[in-house]
Amino acid sequence: MTSNNTTQSRIKILYVVESFSTGVYSIIKDIACNLDPDQFELLILYSLRDDSPKNPEADFQYEHITLQYVPMGSLKDYIPAVKTIRNVIKKYQPDCIHVHSSKAGFLGRLAAKGLQKKVLYSPHGFSFLRTDVSALKRWIFFQLEFWICRYLPSKIIAVSEGEYKHALRITKNSIVINNFIDxxxxxxxxxxxxxxxxxxxxxxxxxxxxxxxxxxxxxxxxxxxxxxxxxxxxxxxxxxxxxxxxxxxxxxxxxxxxxxxxxxxxxxxxxxxxxxxxxxxxxxxxxxxxxxxxxxxxxxxxxxxxxxxxxxxxxxxxxxxxxxxxxxxxxxxxxxxxxxxxxxxxxxxxxxxxxxxxx
Structure with a gap:
């Protein structure tokens, strides 16, 4: 059991995740559950998809991790989600905010504007690389990524060298941490x-x-x-x-x-x-x-x-x-x-x- 003094000194991280399924889910799970509980505490704001685990709480049963459900999946959810995320930031006062995937990356950074918080962004596959949409839509997706990074500057963590090269088109404040496996x-x-x-x-x-x-x-x-x-x-x-x-x-x-x-x-x-x-x-x-x-x-x-x-x-x-x-x-x-x-x-x-x- 972590002592009260240690708990008070832990670094507080806030995750914002819309794509809480498949590969993104497994990566977030493995990061969260392997963080040093003596150094970090983590609050995860997550949304669900049709292929999300039915009981995600079972995968995050650690003293340093808390989950909170926030719908972010559809257009009607966007404004309420931004308000909820912003209220959580004000209450939780994280030392760092880490937003995951394009949609949560956009909503999370809108919510954090003006709150003087450091933000990390993991795209997990940029939306402007999609090939199932028109060239116009890909251009729009790129512009959204480019301008939200100027609206609230953030550091991009690419999950591969290929993704890193595209991240540099958005901001030079980018690094690579390769995706990993247990x-x-x-x-x-x-x-x-x-x-x-x-x-x-x-x-x-x-x-x-x-x-x-x-x-x-x-x-x-x-x-x-x-x-x-x-x-x-x-x-x-x-x-x-x-x-x-x-x-x-x-x-x-x-x-x-x-x-x-x-x-x-x-x-x-x-x-x-x-x-x-x-x-x-x-x-x-x-x-x-x-x-x-x-x-x-x-x-x-x-x-x-x-x-x-x-x-x-x-x-x-x-x-x-x-x-x-x-x-x-x-x-x-x-x-x-x-x-x-x-x-x-x-x-x-x-x-x-x-x-x-x-x-």
């Missing part, structure tokens, strides 16, 4: 290998389910699995694809551990936790050649990078891996070694704590 969840002796070709995440435009479906149709004699669910599930109709529906992270990880090959067909990313998990499990990854994926995959060494418009190229790389167990083992081992060296949770936590202290 390697204890992926003990080498736990990893088995089936013949399943797996992907994991929300079935949305960002993950490009139409491409995954097309790849499966080109390889009809092989079994594919999408671990997750989402609004574009109808895009998946190949008879050799199984869709699991929403699963707890621990169950989803089991499918990744048992996969033969992991596939990531994303159109845009920050740095995908799902790919980190697959690499930590020692799986060769075949991924689209985009920001985030190419920050992780060394083509031909830890996996393969493919054109996000070419199901033929994906199918060719997957066939190459299927034809050689030795190649799968070699690329998978390289992937695991790379994650151990560059994406370990404890190194990332130390970097976050240093930034919180320096604010």
């Amino acid at each position: 390697l204890t969840m992926f003990q080498k002796e736990d990893n088995r290998q089936s013949e399943m070709i797996v992907t994991c995440g929300r079935i949305t435009a960002a993950r490009n389910p139409a491409l995954f479906n097309s790849i499966a149709k080109k390889l009809p004699n092989h079994t594919f699995m999408w671990v997750g669910d989402g609004p574009q599930r109808d895009e998946i109709n190949a008879p050799n694809i199984t869709v699991t529906g929403l699963l707890p992270r621990t169950d989803a990880v089991k499918y990744v551990k048992n996969a033969c090959i992991y596939v990531q067909t994303s159109l845009w990313e920050g740095m995908p936790v799902s790919v980190l998990e697959a690499m930590a499990a020692g799986k060769p990854v075949v991924a689209s050649n985009i920001v985030g994926n190419r920050d992780l995959i060394d083509d031909g060494i830890t996996g393969y990078l493919c054109d996000s418009s070419s199901s033929d190229q994906f199918a060719e790389r997957i066939n190459k891996l299927l034809s050689s167990e030795e190649l799968r083992i070699t690329l998978g081992a390289n992937a695991r070694s790379y994650v151990e060296a560059h994406h370990d949770v404890q190194k990332a936590i130390a970097a976050y704590q240093d930034n919180y202290k320096s604010m």
